[in-house]
Amino acid sequence: MAQQAYVTETDNGGSGPEHRGDRLRRLLNRMVSGWRGDPRIWRRGLVVAALGVILALVMLLHARIPNRIGNLGSLTETFLPWLGLLVPLLLLLALVRRSATALIAVVLPAAVWLNLFGGLLTDKTVGGGDLTVATHNVNADNPDPSGTAREVAASGADVLALEELNPSAVPVYERALASTYKYHSVQGTVGLWSKYPMTEVRAVDIKLGWTRAMRATVTTPEGEVAFYVAHLPSVRVKLEAGFTARQRDKSANALGEAIAQEPLKRKVLLGDLNGTMNDRSLNGVTSQMRSTQGAAGSGFGFSWPASFPMARIDQIMVQGIEPVTSWTLPRTGSDHLPIAARVSLATGS
Template sequence: MAQQAYVTGTDNGDSGPERQAPGLRRLKDRLNGFAAGWRGDPRIWRRGVVVAVLAVVLALVMLLHAQIPNRIGNLGSLTETFLPWLGLFVPVLLLVALLRRSATALIAVLIPAIVWLNLFGGQLTDKTGGGGDLTVATHNVNADNADPSGTARDVAASGADVVALEELTASAVPTYEKALASTYRYHSVQGTVGLWSKYPLTGVQPVNIELGWIRAMRATVRTPAGQVAVYVAHLPSVRVKMEAGFTARQRDKSANALGEAIAHEPIGKVVLLGDLNGTMNDRALNAVTAQMRSTQGASGSGMGFSWPASFPMARIDQIMVKGIEPVSSWTLPETGSDHLPVAARVRVDTSTS
């Protein structure tokens, strides 16, 4: 005798099978079986203690990163440089908790997840706005760049009104000057850093960041929206030494000197462009970051990692502002350098906002 299929009316008046689709039914059965297995397991709260402890430790590292000492190999700054990447451990711990069938571990994994979202969740949203009256860009062009002319053209194509370049060599400077001359009427090179502008530059001078040679400068850019003090800096890179581990003593000293110079800047509207060899989370840059805003953090989309260019893992190339409103911030396409250029659109005349 043939099996009779019962049908019921649907919302649009058609008839459809009363029973669920086989795929959905199998998924429902599996979920019910999975849940029943957990409910009937008396050890779900006792298993996974190690995973739970690791989750709590991960949360504490992210939450209390400023308390990690730098006395041993600058471990604190190293952790802060790659702090966002600690979030990758959350799904790993979650998977282990599920495989271990541990309710304790699952609950514990929620702690680092919440901490990470509190620290970096805002950077997952697009905060890019419109408007602005000045576009700036900065790029560590790499002293070993095999195509400085192409790199210069790429940066000029960004449409930036003001461009800062770092790690300039004496032999490459004429190439950059020639390639950028048609776009930027005004420029100045101080040591290994330079500034190119569509608007007049005055008050150009090197900034002493206590290195013994020039790797920072400042200039007043006379934009149509008003005068802006623009600083360009290339702080010393961090080093890994056998006897000291991750060390950045000279970088930290230079950061303090740069912060002191910016703090005494007489012009209220300031833009800092450069390779600071540190992220906004790095305590070593507090002398700078405590008084300025990151354009990426305030008006960017995503993390905006800039280094290394082949697989960016950290944003050590920074655009920061004081007395100026960030509107948007982004990274530019890869050039012949090991860094990505970064750019931002800002509003100098904040009275119109």
């Protein structure tokens, strides 16, 4: 009798995949039957529906959010991709409320988010390329500069940029990278290391009063390329002042002007811009160059903070050059992740 009871229970409600599927179908059928013919499904969940519409409008019209009050627009744009997490939450609330109106409204922010960021979810990596470049904000308080240098050099980068160089640690980086890179220059708190000859090296004035940007011509086997390295000022989120980024924005405009005046057609920008590609305040730079992650990466490529990356504020950007792949490197002793890209110099446009 016990065996017969066991067989009956397994046949009607076991835990196998088929039975779980049957239970899910029955649950959905009951849900639909409960909604069918109930006119309240259109009247319920109006608050959830309104939130869905507002979320869609924020993402769709983010460029119109003013920066006059605490740089609210730039703050929203910095974390814009994360607004997509609100979509499944609203969907759950719509289901709990059994509201057809809310379910339809939730489609709006989902569609807007996919339009903005859906392309980043696909792998756009292609083969080939002539040059591998990398950049890393090494953190002035890095406890292991030598190990950090070895790890980023192991990426195979032909040209490597480092930012936030503590003057006392510069000799450590120079020794650690000497065997891999024959040429290098440090200007202020940024530096560039290259396997190929570097000429016309100079600091770039980004209106700070001290040097956090530089420029160099690197003569690759495919010809000359202008390399810029920059570490734009940090931004802060303060309760009383909002997103304070005025100095960062001023420096971004100065950097954009320097790049626009560059006579070489092929340009690469490496560095910590303390802003994402969505941030309108970086338009002076982003309007004339494109991100290797957006063009040839897979995923968002978040680089900061290293413990739980939430934003890609470290950038590799190009002009007159074709990106073929882009990726983040393993964590070092810094609070940023290093990033790298491979580009084609022969096919750039």
